[in-house]
Amino acid sequence: MADRILRPRAVCDRLSISRTTLWRKQKDGDFPPALRLGPNSIGWRESTIQEWLDSRSEAAA
Template sequence: MASQNPDRFLRLAAVLDRTGLSRATLYRKIHAGTFPQQVKLAERCCGWRESAVEQWLLNPMHYSASDAPIH
């Protein structure tokens, strides 16, 4: 039986580091639907699913948030 790693949440700094995007570009892409939406983790805290960011990294030019699987 293979164990599956649970999906982790990445904070803003980690997402910016992995993608090489600026903060403004990241939020512009979220608004345009070309980057995964962030998930609210607490009242003043949000993050991105690591799997969603990895999926974006596989094909950033043609990524569409509408094609992303719903968690």
Template sequence: MSSSDKILRLKTVQDRTGLSRSTIYRKIAEGTFPAQLKISVHGAGWHQSAIDQWVADPAGYRADNDNRPAPGGNHGGR
């Protein structure tokens, strides 16, 4: 992650990926989409670089190949 990596909110992630909210969360649980990071008590977002990586190769993306540490609030139940 670069120091200028932006945090994207859900609506922006939906617009960039074309995925619905439920599909995003299902894919997070499956490990085939970048997990969110907590940015406030009631807010979460995604690193722009992680979304860009997924958009570049959605079929080849695996969360376990992501170089960032897993966030504490992983929706995947792992």
């Protein structure tokens, strides 16, 4: 099964955060690095975001 690419808006919707918070987390190194899709676009693999969420929930438990 192919891994979907999530654009910033989809990531923000999934995490219920603003774009500013997404950029801040990425800048602080608290978020997986984005993939460059083109000169003006980025995205994240859906599996990468899910792994990040799983690791955060395990750390909180």
